Amino acid sequence: MTYHMYVHGYSARESERLTDQAQTLTELLHRDTRYSKGSQVLEAGCGIGAQTVILARNSPDALITSVDISEASLKQAQETIQHAGITNVTFRQGDIFHLPFKPATFDHIFVCFVLEHLTEPQQGLERLRPLLKEGGTLTVIEGDHGSAFFHPDDPDARQAIDCLVELQHQAGGNALIGRQLYPLIANAGYRDLHVSPRMVYIDASRPGLVEGFTKLTFAAMVEGVADEVEKQGLMNQDAWKKGITALYHTTEPGGVFCYTFFKATARR
Amino acid sequence: MTYHMYVHGYSARESERLTDQAQTLTELLHRDTRYSKGSQVLEAGCGIGAQTVILARNSPDALITSVDISEASLKQAQETIQHAGITNVTFRQGDIFHLPFKPATFDHIFVCFVLEHLTEPQQGLERLRPLLKEGGTLTVIEGDHGSAFFHPDDPDARQAIDCLVELQHQAGGNALIGRQLYPLIANAGYRDLHVSPRMVYIDASRPGLVEGFTKLTFAAMVEGVADEVEKQGLMNQDAWKKGITALYHTTEPGGVFCYTFFKATARR
Numbered sequence: 397m398t399y400h401m402y403v404h405g406y407s408a409r410e411s412e413r414l415t416d417q418a419q420t421l422t423e424l425l426h427r428d429t430r431y432s433k434g435s436q437v438l439e440a441g442c443g444i445g446a447q448t449v450i451l452a453r454n455s456p457d458a459l460i461t462s463v464d465i466s467e468a469s470l471k472q473a474q475e476t477i478q479h480a481g482i483t484n485v486t487f488r489q490g491d492i493f494h495l496p497f498k499p500a501t502f503d504h505i506f507v508c509f510v511l512e513h514l515t516e517p518q519q520g521l522e523r524l525r526p527l528l529k530e531g532g533t534l535t536v537i538e539g540d541h542g543s544a545f546f547h548p549d550d551p552d553a554r555q556a557i558d559c560l561v562e563l564q565h566q567a568g569g570n571a572l573i574g575r576q577l578y579p580l581i582a583n584a585g586y587r588d589l590h591v592s593p594r595m596v597y598i599d600a601s602r603p604g605l606v607e608g609f610t611k612l613t614f615a616a617m618v619e620g621v622a623d624e625v626e627k628q629g630l631m632n633q634d635a636w637k638k639g640i641t642a643l644y645h646t647t648e649p650g651g652v653f654c655y656t657f658f659k660a661t662a663r664r
Numbered sequence: 665m666t667y668h669m670y671v672h673g674y675s676a677r678e679s680e681r682l683t684d685q686a687q688t689l690t691e692l693l694h695r696d697t698r699y700s701k702g703s704q705v706l707e708a709g710c711g712i713g714a715q716t717v718i719l720a721r722n723s724p725d726a727l728i729t730s731v732d733i734s735e736a737s738l739k740q741a742q743e744t745i746q747h748a749g750i751t752n753v754t755f756r757q758g759d760i761f762h763l764p765f766k767p768a769t770f771d772h773i774f775v776c777f778v779l780e781h782l783t784e785p786q787q788g789l790e791r792l793r794p795l796l797k798e799g800g801t802l803t804v805i806e807g808d809h810g811s812a813f814f815h816p817d818d819p820d821a822r823q824a825i826d827c828l829v830e831l832q833h834q835a836g837g838n839a840l841i842g843r844q845l846y847p848l849i850a851n852a853g854y855r856d857l858h859v860s861p862r863m864v865y866i867d868a869s870r871p872g873l874v875e876g877f878t879k880l881t882f883a884a885m886v887e888g889v890a891d892e893v894e895k896q897g898l899m900n901q902d903a904w905k906k907g908i909t910a911l912y913h914t915t916e917p918g919g920v921f922c923y924t925f926f927k928a929t930a931r932r
Contacts, residue, residue, distance in 0.1 A: 575922060578868065579918040583918075591869075595863055595924065654843060
């Protein structure tokens with residue numbers, strides 16, 4: 397397997413979490429991605445289709461080809477798209493590093509929450525580049541778990557997040573990749589590169605995000621690796637429990653939570 | 665002394681640093697603060713006048729009263745304002761906790777890089793509130809040193825920043841106050857509270873910020889506490905040096921630096 401979806405995907409609970417996250421963050425991450433009528437768009441690494449639905453709805457007249465290495469994820473993505481009544485997406489199984497397309501096939505390539513799972517993200521970007529037509533655009537969106545900070549602050553909560561980063565590292569990925577998009581994409585040979593941070597800032601005046609992001613997305617994601625953390629002895633179990641409790645404390649009325657996604661655009 | 669300017673101010677080098685920072689960040693922090701003709705504005709804690717100049721220029725027809733507890737800072741602020749040819753600012757020495765103004769004197773209160781130095785920031789906000797007219801606005805801007813993250817990441821650099829946070833804590837302040845503005849201001853009794861994060865995102869495509877912020881502001885600020893860190897033995901000296909070097913590495917072509925300020929607005 398070329399890349400791992402260690403943290404995301406596969407289980408029913410995790411799939412639900414991804415869908416919640418997608419809905420809450422749609423505007424923040426997708427508002428400035430609109431592809432014109434007839435343009436050929438490659439979504440490289442569509443997973444279970446959480447972003448595919450948004451992409452396709454925001455660019456209803458573009459022709460989207462969504463690729464993933466996992467047949468199981470593709471099947472789920474296909475069902476999601478059919479259920480949503482979307483007709484401008486074609487699915488195809490494939491490995492980002494060896495995609496079955498001719499050079500200069502696409503006007504645009506879209507890559508979201510994928511590079512974090514690749515052992516060689518720069519190489520992945522290099523392999524995608526010739527698939528773009530001259531002047532075609534690349535759009536990349538990634539998170540960065542090291543960007544999380546919160547109130548009340550808590551050293552155990554920070555260590556629990558570090559465990560997640562460590563596990564993604566063990567799986568060949570990089571949970572701190574958001575901050576690295578500029579050098580990665582520049583080194584892969586793209587031009588007109590622009591990176592914009594998209595911070596999710598959550599205080600008590602934003603209850604939808606408290607629930608949808610801090611609780612159901614972020615804290616749930618950290619909590620989701622509890623067994624693996626215990627199995628590997630990455631953290632003292634009392635400290636782990638205190639850390640998880642502290643993360644949920646940030647969802648109480650006096651709490652604040654910050655997390656930053658990064659969105660990059662560039663041209664071939 | 666009610667509050668300490670441990671990190672900022674006083675020395676010539678530090679004053680220069682503050683001026684650089686003010687210029688680079690003016691747009692990001694001040695763009696949405698404009699006070700109308702004839703409005704009475706209190707700048708609570710003006711320091712050496714770095715923000716006063718910007719405030720006064722952006723609201724040339726407002727009547728600004730700038731207060732600070734330090735006579736030395738006020739003198740410098742006064743010189744700066746005179747040198748800039750600004751005439752709508754009156755200076756007055758005073759303690760934020762016991763200001764010599766009648767209730768309901770001001771239409772607006774502006775507080776920038778001040779709460780971080782107060783042992784009782786919520787009490788400070790409570791004392792300021794009655795000085796506002798009914799419906800008058802409060803604007804607060806603060807940084808948060810725990811919001812800094814960067815590429816290449818480095819544990820020694822992170823520890824060096826933690827030393828700065830610890831020293832500000834010892835001085836009675838709080839270098840992580842930015843993330844806490846919402847609960848602090850809400851608990852001080854203000855209404856219509858809105859907090860907006862202002863991230864400074866810096867990659868190689870933004871050389872002015874690499875120089876003006878990462879190098880001359882942030883790294884210089886951390887480096888500025890070297891003697892105190894050594895004196896107190898807060899960090900192994902080899903690790904400290906490595907950490908400072910790593911901070912400057914983030915200013916090289918492949919580097920990235922992120923820091924978040926928080927801006928809050930509310931009404932009495």
